[in-house]
Amino acid sequence: MSIASQLPALQIVVPLLVAPLTVLLRGSGLAWAAATAASAMAFAIAVALTLTALDGATISYDMGGWPAPYGIELRLDAFSALLLLLTTGASTLSLLGARDSIAELMGESREPLFYAAWLVALAGLCGIAITGDAFNVFVFMEISSLATYVLIAAGPDRRALTAAFKYLIMGTVGATFYLIGVGLVYMMTGTLNFADMEARLAEVDEVRPIVVAAGFITIGLALKAAIFPLHVWLPNAYSSAPNLVTVFIAACSTKVALYVLLRFDFFVFHGNLVGHAFQFSSFLAPLAVLGILVGSAVAVVESNVKRLLAYSSVAQLGYILLGASFGDVAGMTAAITLMFNHGLAKGALFLAIAALAMHTRGHTLADLSGAARQMPWTAAALVIAGASLIGIPGTAGFISKWLLLQAALQQGPLGVVAAVAVVVGSLAALAYVWRIIEPLYFGTAEGSTAGGSTAAYTATPRLLLLALWLAAGANVYFGLIPAVPVSLSELAAAELLGHLR
């Protein structure tokens, strides 16, 4: 057996095994180096897996040699490949820039524990994306969530503890709902494998438990994915977490929950429940539109830059859900491309904020005043990422906005309403991104004349700057050459909706 055939398992095993090893690595930077290397390796594996998924092939891997549906199946298709790419990429870039600020925050003794928790979270997220088993999803969800609570609680002030606690309560409720739903489905079908479940559901006569299960699963995962109005934990968690943890979780953790939601609702339930498409759209599309409008409106008036971006995420999750709720291939393609492109834009923005925050005292817009003069490279990358969030052509955000609007306009009169909401959201994005950029470039920096603070400005870690520019560059690259994410999204959408015939 060649190593290549073991890649799906290694995707989870590498970060999971390196995690306990990092705890043993004392000494400055060793734990960081190990975690970054493991994450980079996971990224390399994800790239290798993506290359096979791009051909439209699905890889099935039987864990421990037990054949599916009895054993746990790892199943890699285009959708999971895209998620893996995003998750491991976000983790690698944020770890790359994390060394100095985390060392400052955690102190040498607790640093290894922090990186161990990070790798466990990464392993959990990768596991969710790649597994083909509904209960296994729950296990990985708990692994990643528990580790994420730890990461958030590591935030610089005591508010992080409240934020982590709130997230813990909400996340546990969500996961429990999910488990109840899976239990109900298991009761009726006797299987936990997604593909098997889909096939066997067709033979179930009594659908009421399945409908209840669909409700529990959808709401539980919506809570995890911070879909409006279940988003209240998200701004606190994002703004209290250490800056680089925010980069990591903002880029991928809600998207992974959304991924499970779409997989369950479209792959498993969609073809088997009468009227499910209508229920899904009529229930979630209004919430998505509200999420876009409310999230954008709050972001326009918010003065803490991390909370501002967090509310922008609430709006962007609304876009993704809106695309999915159209229920056709065009809408789903747009939704999945958005997941990827929003991860790129938001990740790059939070990386820029992390770089800025190493030199500014707080996270309010006023604190950023005039920082562009000392940190021109960081500020320029922030402008690129902001343009991507707005959807300026030449950036990744334009591609996803184009696909979403195009899908909306195919939906008839209601689609026009959706398109208007998207356009309003884009205009709001223009306003709130500008609220960050203008003080950055034109604000007068307080105390920048003092010798001490100018000295501090010169010390932006090279690696953080490198990570930031890799992320900003990815926004431009995928804006001009979007073939990879778009074709993966098309394959994924076709797979999710293919059985509708």
Added chain:
Amino acid sequence: MTPTFAIGLSLLLPALGAFAIAAADSRPNLRETITVLVALALAATVATLLPGVMAGERPELYLGELLPGISIAFKVEPLGMLYACLASGLWIVNSIYSIGYMRGNSEKHQTRFYVCFAIALAAVMGIAFAENLVTLFLFYEILTLSTYPLVAHKGDSNTIASARVYLGILLATSVGLLLPAIIWTYSVADTVSFVPGGILTGSLTGPGVGLLLALFVFGIGKAAVMPVHRWLPAAMVAPTPVSALLHAVAVVKAGVFTVTKVILYIFGTGLLAQEPSSNWLIFASAFTILAASIVALRQQNLKRMLAYSTIGQLSYVIMAAAVLTPLAKIGASIHMVAHAFGKITLFFAAGAIYTASKKTELNQLRGIGTQMPWTMAAFTIGALSMIGVPPTGGFVSKWFILAGAFQSDNYVAIFTIIVSTALNAAYFLPIIFAAWFAKPDPQLKSHGEAPTAIVVALSITALATLGLFFFNQPVLDLERALMDQ
């Protein structure tokens, strides 16, 4: 040089020039030499395309596919050729002028100024040669973003507030209206390419045509049709060379060029002529012409007055395109040229006055003609062209627009042109009269003429304004090529 290579080169030259200018940051003489050389090379490159396009060739350059069915591609057609020639030719003159102006006023951040200018010109070439709406949109946004630092050049709070209006209106209209319009076009026509005769015939009828046209016209904020015109007076906080080349020629012409191109190549005149729902455009542009002229009458600041005059003159082009007759289409294109020459001259003169005397208000210009005879002579020629008096270029274009309006008995257009000519005269003639014949304030000290570079530049454009009256055959030939396709 093959035409395909020339297209690529005309995009690359200013972009590479921007890098070279940035690299020559510490040596001003080298930096400005590079600017002028790049401008000359660009104009020469664009000129090599001209004979082929006149002969009916349509050279193309294909860069790559963005999404299925949507590519980044370029194709030169007569209207784009005209716009590219205009922008690249005037960039040479403007660069000479910039050197005089920026040095004469000891402006800061001069390198940033020249870099952004070069990037803006690259974007202009992209707009001029774009083969489809998405490519055009890409460069349209680059133009907006690259001109922002030029508008905000001064960096004080007043300038930043104005620059915010500039960027806010241009980005919001393009993201909020133009992008949905492009996507709507794509979803009904399955293509976004510019095709002579339009791509929407048969796939869109009824009130939808008028609505889509509205999304386009107001989405293209650079055309400054009221009520999306406020960015243009706001942009006047920029240094005068920016106002001259960008906000009298490149940026605003990008707006009317795009609108004209959308009318000719997306809707097609046939479709618009059949659909009564598109008639509103005549009225909207007529209103803009008259309202802008009336507002211009009330301005005290020279540059703001010129800005409002520009808003009115831009809508001449749009109205002429909306009249839809062949003669009016010729008028629309010639007016783009005539207005460009005339207005850049007026802005050059305004900048010359500011450089020599720091005067910006209209009531300070009494008797200035005796001190700055060259500048005020050029100003007079430019103003006469705005009014449409022979022997200036403005007369030729007005002639064609009026003839086109008579061709289709469009009395709204005829009335608007006559009234606005009177209004233009009402706000330009008093200035000219006061400048030449009024007695200057005795306690003012004399300041003399502006720096030589400035005087040379404004004399060239003033001569061009006069020249267009006598030698307009090349432009007409290009228009004939446009009509023939």
